[in-house]
Amino acid sequence: MKEFADIVGAANVLTGEEDMAPHLRDWTGQWQGSARAVLLPGNTEEVAAVVKAADALDVPIIVQSGNTSVSGGSVPDEAGDGIVLSLKRMTRIRAIDPAARTATVDAGLVIEMLQDAVAEHGLDYPLMFGARGSAMIGGALATNAGGSNVLRYGNARDLCLGIEAVLPSGEIVHGLTGLRKDNTGYDLKNLLIGSEGTLGIITGAVLKLVPTPRVRSTAFLALPQVEGALDILNRLQDVSGGLVEAFEYMPGPMVEAIREHDPSLRAPLERTAECGILVELASTRPADAEEDETGEVALQRIMLSEIEALMEEGQIEDGFFATSEQQRRDLWRLREAVLESIVARGPFRVLDAALPLSGVPDFLRRAGDVAEAAGLQPLVVGHLGDGNIHYSLSARDGGSWDEGRADAATGELLDILADMKGSYSAEHGIGRVKTGTLAKRKDPAQLEAMRTIRQALDPGGRLGRGVLLS
Known part of the structure; x- marks a missing residue:
């Protein structure tokens, strides 16, 4: 490990079992790997030097951001011959340009920290999902993360204007231009986004x-x-001029499972909804935030x-209908507790399905x-817009979990x-998780x-070994 310590500093090479443990297991508890060391580079140049050293030593690398993945792509395999390259020290906000409405940041910056800063x-960085308090920009881009606001703003790819990355050769791609149009050849930015750390290591992004919306209107x-x-959904879009930010499917069994896990979360309705929808409209227009003589806000009036x-x-x-910011937050707390509630029930299978809307x-x-x-x-939640x-299979209350039966059912869903x-x-x-499915389907x-x-x-297959392509 001396070669790596010379690059990132001895204090940033973790080899102790206790120090490495958080980096070797995913947060769902379903994936556990091993590694020779966990490296914590502090900047892009150090990442490039680590990659070149690993190439010379023929050492595999798994890239890790916030380690909030539910597909096992952020932890190493069990071979134990590679290193984990964690971006957790790369947290700089390099620039915020309010006029251009852009931010240039390190890949290890936690999403919520960026949102607080802008x-x-x-302004807002509108990538919204439950793990944004620990998920990092690099991981969000590497998986092309989505969330509740994709309906209006798109996935992580749609919110990115440029990237800086280190290729498997150790060469640095300098693409932090922030250009909204650039047809000068192959689009390496969009090739690297969604590649899950197998084609390069994203170290920065524009x-x-x-x-920031002036007013929101939220209902269940x-x-x-x-x-x-x-x-x-279409009618709400039409009457509001396309202001629907979220349209989330939350059926009764899912709401009940959430409240079983966290009884402090209140059910939004007295009677459990067979088909529950969490909908939110948001506007930046001053007219939509105006109150009438009764105190009702214009956007709320449109929705109601x-x-x-x-x-x-x-x-x-x-x-x-949420009539206060606290009531709105309570509705979103319910939505964002979904995955944690499913994991707490025990073993599960989750299918991250995309379908034509109809x-x-x-x-x-x-x-x-x-x-x-x-x-x-079935415990189901979805971005209907x-x-x-997200179709999860769990054991029924009082029932047993059978791996073979769960695998067979998952195959039928596929x-x-x-x-x-x-x-x-x-x-x-x-x-x-899905390398076999990808190879087959x-x-x-x-x-x-x-x-x-x-x-x-x-060509050596060292970056992200076992991830995406088996």
């Missing part, structure tokens, strides 16, 4: 920022059936008026039949997705192209 300028709605959800019409038509059965109801029906036949409890359904022309990785990445021509690209950039 809020002082009346990110898009948006104005009970629908008689999920089939009507898309029409409700349309929902009242939908209730009269029977498309909505019940609803709770196909969601049929998928949920067919998947429910599979879960019922297998004797498993972009067709992303078959349904294939039949519906959907995807089995919408925003979680492939990691280690990816279009052969696309798979071969991916392998060719990886072989060209990393």
Whole structure:
């Protein structure tokens, strides 16, 4: 380890069992690996030097940001011959440009820290998901992370204008230009985003920022059936001028599982909703934030008026409207507790499905039949606005967990997705969990192209060994 200590400093080479432990196990507890050491470089130049040294020594590297992955892609394999390269020391905000509405940052910066910093300028980095308090920019880009606001702002890729990265050769890609148009050849930025640390190590990024909304309107709605959800979304988009930021599917069993895990979280409705929808509109326009003589805010009035019409038509059965910031936060606490609640129940399988929007109801029906036949409890949440359904299988209350039965049911769900022309990785990445699925189900021509690209950039296969491509 002397070669690496000379680069990053002896204090930043972790070899003790206790020191390395947090870096060798993913937060779900499902993936455990081993490594010779964990390295903590402090800047891009040190990352490049580490990569060159590892190349000379033929040492595999696994890149790690916040280690919040649920696909196992941020921990090493069990061989124990490689190193973990953690970005946790690379936390600089290099620049904030309020006029251009961009921020240039290190890849190890925690997402919530960036959001707090740009809020002082009346701006926001609108990548919103439960782990943003520990997830880092580099990991979000490496997996092309999504979240609740993809409907309006897109995935991490859509919020990135430029990157700095270290290739497997140790060469640095200098792409922090912040250009919104650049057609000077192959787009290395978008090739590296979503590659899960297998084609290069993202060390910095130029990110898009948006104005902080002046007003938000948030509600939890009970629908008689999920089939009507898309029409409700479209009508809310139409009357608001496209101001829907989130449209989250939270059916009754999921809400009950969350409250079982954390009883302090209140149910939004007295009667559990068969089909619950958490919807939020947001606007930066001063007119939408104006209050009338009764104190009602304009955006809230727009939302309430349309929902009242939908209730009269029977498309909505019940609803709770957040009338304070605390009530809004309580609704989002409920949503963001989903994954933690599922993990707390014990072993599980999760399918990160993407579907055509109109196909969601049929998928949920067919998947429910599979879960019922297998004797498993489906725990489901979804970003209905972009067709992303997180379909988890857990043991039923009082029931036992059978690995074989869970695997068979997961295979059936994958078959349904294939039949519906959907995807089995919408925003979680492939990691280690789905390498076999990718190898079996990816279009052969696309798979071969991916392998060719990886072989060209990393002929030794040292970067991200066992991740994405087996």
